[in-house]
Amino acid sequence: MTIPPTETTTTGTTPHHLPSQIQKPPLHTLLSTHDFAHAASLTFPPKTHAFVTSAATGLVTHRSNSATYSLITLRPRILRDVSRVSIRTSILGSPVSSPIFAAATSLGITVHPEGEKEIGRACKRLGVGMTVSTSASFSVAEIAAAVREAGVEGNDEEGGGEIPLWFQLYVDKDRTKSEQLLTQACEAGGVKAVFLTVDAPVPGKREADERISASEAVGLLSGTGGVVVPMTGEKAENDKFGGGLGRITGKFLDASVNWEDIAWLRRCLPRESGVKIVLKGVQTAADAVRAMEAGVEGIVVSNHGGRSLDTATPTILVLLELQRCCPQVFERMEVLIDGGVMRGTDVFKALCLGASGVGIGRGILYGLGYGEEGVRRYVEILNDELETTMKMCGITSLDQVHPGLLNxxxxxxxxxxxxxxxxxxxxxxxxxxxxVT
Structure with missing residues (x-):
């Protein structure tokens, strides 16, 4: 059978009609993250594929996030005993089996009926951290319960323990709603950190998502044909600009959020809870220094996966900017990164430049197309590539990474x-x- 070519977001469009005879490739045949992306392009419903893969306007940042990693080359060291390696580490004070974590993603139920609950189960069995978005398909409490109830299969020694759950906060124009979400996340969900989203004061323009009616979204259809985000109650219906789920369901965003609101956020968290504050979306050294001075416990170098402001700097270059201009931030707070990671070598390079954790967003949703097992296989592929890279570069644990291993x-x-x-x-x-007057 010849599968006709489909348009993807690389051209700013998305497939509107998928041949009914296309079967999902068997999970065991997917050998790389690119295989997962290809499978999603063939089998995701059109609106789901557009929502997951779309990025801002010309897709420049979306592409360069990934492409820039290939411009940084490795400098392997030889004749080291690398018969045993470990990728275990800790992120924000929590032990994890891998530096890779599930970044916050929205509306997972459009990919799989169990959405973020399946992601949580996979993260539990993998032993890696998970970030829950304000725009998730289920409440933090429901996702946390799914994580707690997830068992361990076979003799899996890597996962099975308690994993860190983090909550990604989009601040609501009605601050009382955000305060309620924070209370629920900390008390019912047991989150260990709040990731305050700072790279999306307003939704970005994602044209591939706009082109397809919001009513075509799978999994969250209400009786009136709209799409409802359970945690916020926001409903997505077409407007004069199109059917972009990110834009329409982001109408609640408070564009007035500023540095003074870090103190407000701190007051919202339970006293003596130890819940950390992380700013997600730092894109310059100047803001990294200001975050450090504001006393937050961490930052995520992120441009929202290229979904907010197009032509923003690729995140790996921002990490280099921090190393050159303000290396002290790596000593004073934790630095995480996301955006464009497709290979274990990408993870390795980010770690060598000071990141303590590497978030995966779209890729987790590609894996979710196969349920929990798909998410696990996606991360396991990256873990295996990371271990191989470490062995090839002559190191055996993540406390040995350093910039000298890179050109x-x-x-x-x-x-x-x-x-x-x-x-x-x-x-x-x-x-x-x-x-101008």
Whole structure:
């Protein structure tokens, strides 16, 4: 059978009609993360595929997030005893079996009926961390319960223990709703950290998602044909701009959130709970320093997977910027990263540049197309590639990673040299122009 070519978000569109005879490739035949992405392009419902894969406007940042990793090369060391390696580590004070964690993703139920609950079960059995989004398909309490109830299969020694759950907060214009969500997340969900989303004050323009009616979304159809996000109660229906789920269900976002709101967030958390605050979406050294000075426990270097502001800097370059301009932040708080990670070598490079954890977003949803087993296989493929990379580079544990194992010269010219916001030579200011009246 010849499968006709389908358009994907690489051209800004998405398949509208999938041949009914296409069968999902057997899970055991998927050998790389790219295989999962291809399987999703063939088998996801059109609206689901558009929502999961779409990115902002021209997709420049979406592509460069991944492509920039290939410009950084490895410098292997030889004749080391690498017969045994370990990728166990800790993130935000919690022990995990791998530095890879499930980044926050929205509306998982459009991919699988059990949505984020299946992701949680997979993370439990893998022994890795999971971030739950405000836009998840189930409450934090429901997801936490699924995690607690998940057993351990066979002689799996890697997973099975308690895993860290983190809550990704989108601040609501009605702050009381956010305060209620935080209480539920901390008390019923037992989350150990709150990831305050700072890279999406408003939803980005994702054209592939806009092109398909919101009523075609699978899994969250209400009686009136709209899509409802359970945790926020927001309903997505087409408007004059199209049917973008991210934009329509993000109408509740509070664009006024600013640095002073970190104190508000701290007050919302249970006293003496030990719940950490992490800023998700730091994209410059200047903001990393300000986050450090604000006393947060961590940051996620992220541009929302290229879904918010197109032509924003690839995240691995931001990590290099932090190393060059403000290396002290790595000592004062935890630095995580997400965006564009497709190979174990990508994970390794991020770790060598100071990241203590690497988030996977879209890929987790690709795996979710096969349920819990698919999520597990997706992460296990990356884990295996990471272990292979470590052995090839002559190290046996993650406390041995360092920047000297990388050659970054191909991208060094793209990395700012100071933490200042000034352009190196352009000094123009709006005041030089005639004022608009």
């Amino acid at each position: 970054t010269r191909a991208v060094d010219h793209l990395v700012p040299e100071t933490v200042e916001e000034e352009h190196p030579y352009a000094k123009w200011r709006p005041s030089m122009r005639k004022k």
